[in-house]
Amino acid sequence: MKTKTPTSETIESYLNDLLRISHFKDYCPNGLQVQGKTHIKTIVSGVTASIAFIEKAIELKADAILVHHGWFWKNDDARIVRQLHARLKLLMQHDINLYAYHLPLDQHPVFGNNVQLARVLGFEIQGQSKENDLVWYGKPSQGSQKKTLQALTAHIEKKLHRAPLVIGNEQQSIKKVAWCTGGAQGYIDIAAKLGADVYISGEISEQTTHAARELGIAYISAGHHATESYGVQALGAQVSKVFGIRHIHADIPNPV
Ligand SMILES: [Zn+2]
Numbered sequence: 001m002k003t004k005t006p007t008s009e010t011i012e013s014y015l016n017d018l019l020r021i022s023h024f025k026d027y028c029p030n031g032l033q034v035q036g037k038t039h040i041k042t043i044v045s046g047v048t049a050s051i052a053f054i055e056k057a058i059e060l061k062a063d064a065i066l067v068h069h070g071w072f073w074k075n076d077d078a079r080i081v082r083q084l085h086a087r088l089k090l091l092m093q094h095d096i097n098l099y100a101y102h103l104p105l106d107q108h109p110v111f112g113n114n115v116q117l118a119r120v121l122g123f124e125i126q127g128q129s130k131e132n133d134l135v136w137y138g139k140p141s142q143g144s145q146k147k148t149l150q151a152l153t154a155h156i157e158k159k160l161h162r163a164p165l166v167i168g169n170e171q172q173s174i175k176k177v178a179w180c181t182g183g184a185q186g187y188i189d190i191a192a193k194l195g196a197d198v199y200i201s202g203e204i205s206e207q208t209t210h211a212a213r214e215l216g217i218a219y220i221s222a223g224h225h226a227t228e229s230y231g232v233q234a235l236g237a238q239v240s241k242v243f244g245i246r247h248i249h250a251d252i253p254n255p256v
Contacts, residue, residue: 005039006243008032008064008097014242015066015235018111019104026103027074034071034088036097040064042246045236047225047254049098054090056250062096066236068113068228070100105231106134106181111238113181116230120159123177135190137178147173149198149218156200160226162255167209168218174198181227185219192217202227203256225254 012032016022021030044062046053048069057065071084080088091098106113114136118125122141129135140152150170157163178196180187185208191199192215199217202224212219233249240247 005041006245007038008036008040011040011043011064011239011243012099015099015101015239018238019101019108019235021101021104024103024107028070028072028100028102030101030104031099032097033100034091034096034098036091037063037095040097040243040245042248043236043239045232045247045249046252047228047232048252049087049091049100050252051087051090052252053250054087054094054096056252057096058090058094060248060250062094062248064097064099065091066099066101066232066239068100068102068105068232070098070102101231101235103134105235106228108231108235111231111234113228113231114179116234117179117181117227120230121156122159123179129178129190129194131193132187132190134184135178135180135187135194137176137191137194137196140174140177149174152177152198153220156220156222160222162223162226164223165204165221166218167204167212167220168198172197172218174218179227181231182224185221188212188217188219189215200227223254224256 016031040063043064044057044060045066049067124139126138149168149172152174153166174197176196178191178194179200183203184201188199188211200220204221236247
C-alpha cells in the first residue's frame with residue numbers, strides 16, 4: 001500500500017496497463033475520458049456514467065468515477081449538447097475524473113465482467129471461443145441443483161436479484177453454459193457452435209428467440225446492468241488496495 005495520495009495520472013497509467021488497453025479495438029476511448037482534480041482520495045465505481053450516478057458520486061465526495069459505460073461512443077454526435085452537455089457540465093463543475101473501461105474490462109482474466117459474473121454464479125470456467133473471445137464457456141456449477149434450465153434460472157435470479165427472461169424447455173438438462181455480459185445476444189450462434197446447452201447474456205432481441213429455437217440452444221437474458229455490475233466493483237477494490245484510497249460502489253438500479 002502506498003501512503004502518498006495518488007494522482008489522476010498515476011491511477012490512469014496503472015489501470016491502462018492492468019487492462020492492457022492498447023490491445024483492444026473498441027467503440028469508445030478507454031482510460032481517462034475526462035480529466036478532473038489532480039489528487040484522488042475517493043473513487044466511486046458504477047456501471048454507467050449517467051446523471052443519477054454522477055449525482056450519487058458527488059454525494060459520496062468522489063474525486064474520480066470508474067465506469068464500464070463511459071461516453072464518446074463511435075457513432076455519437078460529436079457535439080457537446082443535450083444529454084452529454086448535462087453530464088459533462090455536472091462532472092466538470094465538481095472537478096471529477098472519469099475513467100471508463102469497456103471491452104478491456106469485459107475481457108480481463110481477473111477483474112473482467114465475464115470472469116466476475118462466473119464467480120458470482122459459481123460457474124467453472126473452461127475457456128473462451130476461438131472465433132470470438134468475448135464468449136466464455138464452462139460448467140454451470142458443482143451443485144446438483146443446477147442441472148435443469150429451470151434450476152439454473154432460479155439460481156441466476158437469486159444471485160443477480162433480478163428475474164431473467166428465458167427461452168427454452170425448463171426441464172432440459174444443462175451441462176455446458178456459455179456467456180457474455182451486456183448486450184451480446186447477437187453472439188448466440190457462437191455459443192451454439194461451442195455446443196453449449198444454454199447461452200446467457202444481458203439483453204434479448206426479437207430475433208434471439210428464433211435463433212435459440214432454431215439453433216437448439218436455450219437462452220437466458222439476465223440483464224445488461226445486472227451482468228455488468230461486478231467488473232467495476234472488482235477493479236475499484238483493486239485500486240483501493242494498491243493505492244490505499246477509498247472505494248465505494250454506487251449501484252443505480254436499471255431493470256434492463
Ligand atoms: Zn455493456
